[in-house]
Amino acid sequence: MKLIKLNAIDSTSSFLKELAQNSALENYTVVVTREQTKGRGQQANSWISESSKNLTMSVFINDFNLEIHHQKYLNFAISLAIFDVLSTKKIEKLSIKWPNDIMSANKKICGILVENSIRNSKIYTSIVGMGLNVNQIKFPAFLEKASSLKKITNINYNLDILLLEIVYQIKYRVKLLIAKKYSELERDYLNVLYKKNIPTMFKDYNGVLFMGMITGISSTGNLQVQLENETTKEFRIKEITIA
Known part of the structure; x- marks a missing residue:
């Protein structure tokens, strides 16, 4: 080194x-x-x-x-x-x-x-x-x-x-x-992923609030969030924040 x-x-x-x-x-x-x-x-x-x-x-x-x-x-x-x-x-x-x-x-x-x-x-x-x-x-x-x-x-x-x-x-x-x-x-x-499997309020890049739960990381490194309708959506960096 x-x-x-x-x-x-x-x-x-x-x-x-x-x-x-x-x-x-x-x-x-x-x-x-x-x-x-x-x-x-x-x-x-x-x-x-x-x-x-x-x-x-x-x-x-x-x-x-x-x-x-x-x-x-x-x-x-x-x-x-x-x-x-x-x-x-x-x-x-x-x-x-x-x-x-x-x-x-x-x-x-x-x-x-x-x-x-x-x-x-x-x-x-x-x-x-x-x-x-x-x-x-x-x-x-x-x-x-x-x-x-x-x-x-x-x-x-x-x-x-x-x-x-x-x-x-x-x-x-x-x-x-x-x-x-x-x-x-x-x-x-x-x-050790922050907020994993915990129902959380998020905000998307348009400022829209929604409830979801972090479930994992996709093969491309995106954040996987399970929505209230039980579907899973992927988000890239800056597309989502914790409200």
């Missing part, structure tokens, strides 16, 4: 992507920064983080040759790796919110963005960016659903140790992926 530490950068994932285009990177090269000015989340969302309080990092992975139609298992592996580490920290009501937010009860503590490079219908490299709220205890008013490890446990965490734990666990979960342990990854993911 090669570790690159920066004081400030616009985005660790953008930095790592540019580095990968211009040089041959060692597998599991990690870029971490004290301050990230333009952190990115799903669908061009921003990630806001207090300087030196949280873990803002990206990891370069290139040791798999994954069929693109198995992409969801990569997402499962990465999400579960973070979940595995946090599950040792006594975080209450820990879960994974589809596709890959880490939740404590109804509060978000980690966001993950997986960006893949594809060649001949296969994923051959991936850049995994993540923002984990660690020692920050105050958040802007508009981030009412944000929390952190310290806010939950009242413990101050060592960011360097946490980083090493996360990279170690990513390596472990990616090994399962390479070994094609797809059913194991899916089972573990579904076992």
Whole structure:
């Protein structure tokens, strides 16, 4: 593992992507920064983080040759790796919110963005960016659903140790992926999926409210929701939110 530490950068994932285009990177090269000015989340969302309080990092992975139609298992592996580490920290009501937010009860503590490079219908490299709220205890008013490890446990965490734990666990979960342990990854993911099998009020992209129940993830990685008429409908990212 090669570790690159920066004081400030616009985005660790953008930095790592540019580095990968211009040089041959060692597998599991990690870029971490004290301050990230333009952190990115799903669908061009921003990630806001207090300087030196949280873990803002990206990891370069290139040791798999994954069929693109198995992409969801990569997402499962990465999400579960973070979940595995946090599950040792006594975080209450820990879960994974589809596709890959880490939740404590109804509060978000980690966001993950997986960006893949594809060649001949296969994923051959991936850049995994993540923002984990660690020692920050105050958040802007508009981030009412944000929390952190310290806010939950009242413990101050060592960011360097946490980083090493996360990279170690990513390596472990990616090994399962390479070994094609797809059913194991899916089972573990579904076992901790936020709101699974719980009747929930949703809102679609038109603002229409409806009741449904998350039942699983489709072969293409879409969220499967059973509706009140007992039919199951699939939703892509941003097509549905929990009301």
